[in-house]
Amino acid sequence: MRSARLYICLGNYQRGILNISAVKIYDRSYWGILELNGNDRSLFLHNQTTNQINFLKPGQGCDVVFVNSTGRTLDLATAYITEESILILVSPNRHKFLMDWMDRYIFPMDKVTVTDRSPELAIFTLLGSGCREFLEQFGISNILDQPEASHELVELEGIQTRIAVGTGLGLTGYTLILPIAKASSLWRKLTEKGASPMSDQTWEQLRISQGRPMPDQELTEDYNPLEAGLWRAISFNKGCYIGQETIARLNTYKGVKQRLWGLQLSQSVEPLTPIFLEGEKIGIVTSCIETLQGAIGLGYIRTKAGGEGMTVNLGDVTAKVIAVPFLSHDYYDPSS
Known part of the structure; x- marks a missing residue:
């Protein structure tokens, strides 16, 4: 309706x-x-x-x-x-x-x-x-x-x-x-x-348009919460917790190797579709859905490959990498 x-x-x-x-x-x-x-x-x-x-x-x-x-x-x-x-x-x-x-x-x-x-x-x-x-x-x-x-x-x-x-x-x-x-x-x-x-x-x-990650799609044991863009749900000033050492180290040494981004696609694709830039695989699609204005999705992309504003390929499908409101990718400075 x-x-x-x-x-x-x-x-x-x-x-x-x-x-x-x-x-x-x-x-x-x-x-x-x-x-x-x-x-x-x-x-x-x-x-x-x-x-x-x-x-x-x-x-x-x-x-x-x-x-x-x-x-x-x-x-x-x-x-x-x-x-x-x-x-x-x-x-x-x-x-x-x-x-x-x-x-x-x-x-x-x-x-x-x-x-x-x-x-x-x-x-x-x-x-x-x-x-x-x-x-x-x-x-x-x-x-x-x-x-x-x-x-x-x-x-x-x-x-x-x-x-x-x-x-x-x-x-x-x-x-x-x-x-x-x-x-x-x-x-x-x-x-x-x-x-x-x-x-x-x-x-x-x-x-998907907001970028809320979900289990079995964006949230799996293949990814950590920094890669998933969940920085605002992490305290770097609290004491020890399960997984804290790994997360603190990734932040301290800026070790996030991939990041979750939004995608505007020329047409819909299936999750797990590889993302390519100039013939090199740089990531993977985790979610995708059609809207009245076209297909949108979420996907992990290697940090060194770039981010917002890139145009990437998924086979015959093209996609623009965009920022989505729910996610953040800012490193935290404990001394600030």
């Missing part, structure tokens, strides 16, 4: 600006939510992930990356700190893997437990520049101007709902977490008030 279509102006797309003036609603309940409880929960997650957790207070949150001992990426997640626990919003099909992963590092004396809340909780995301006014009509106001990943437990149409700032895509909007038993009721009320449902295809178009 028309409300679910994505219109991308290619000139704006290069600058990462998508014109979504209406309020869209997308059901992300196929993602997962893990919950950490116990007095050691903050320290435990701090030691398990790349970002600074220890100093966060209830109502705050941040993106974190789970990595293995060699600094390879397991998942990009969002942690929400509450008074009683930490909720972790994880990517689709990663909740069981990450629950088992964390459980391996819980020792008998640790005061922390991990629970998979995915079967109990629904996740909706509201996107668009009209989201603020949309939520104000429900009496929601305190959370609307807070920083990314801030969150608050509210009564939304009589349903206890956690509203968090952010969409997971770097776009304007909010994420709602609520009991799955109440999901149909709240969905109906929100759409009756004017939120237009968004299709899976449109979400995927937005994901």
Whole structure:
């Protein structure tokens, strides 16, 4: 239907600006939510992930990356700190893997437990520049101007709902977490008030155009979070964590050998299609999808080959390498 279509102006797309003036609603309940409880929960997650957790207070949150001992990426997640626990919003099909992963590092004396809340909780995301006014009509106001990943437990149409700032895509909007038993009721009320449902295809178009990397595509154990452009989810000032030594060394010695970039393609290609520059293989496509304005994609490209602005070849297909808003590639200077 028309409300679910994505219109991308290619000139704006290069600058990462998508014109979504209406309020869209997308059901992300196929993602997962893990919950950490116990007095050691903050320290435990701090030691398990790349970002600074220890100093966060209830109502705050941040993106974190789970990595293995060699600094390879397991998942990009969002942690929400509450008074009683930490909720972790994880990517689709990663909740069981990450629950088992964390459980391996819980020792008998640790005061922390991990629970998979995915079967109990629904996740909706509201996107668009009209989201603020949309939520104000429900009496929601305190959370609307807070920083990314801030969150608050509210009564939304009589349903206890956690509203968090952010969409997971770097776009304007909010994420709602609520009991799955109440999901149909709240969905109906929100759409009756004017939120237009968004299709899976449109979400995927937005994901790729923004540059949000996903497991089994951009986030695999073949890549580290610096290569994946997830610098903003990494603290270089925190203490030791799993994979920290490798990531710190890559930053210190500017050792990132490949980077994730956006692609504007002359036509769609399959993931894993090689990327060539002047006959030499320099990378690989990880995601690709058609839009009304043409094919867009994501791919890893060797750092020495270049980056934004290059024209590359994928067989008979040509592509322009572009920056995408969700990703960053800046080295951090610990002395600054």
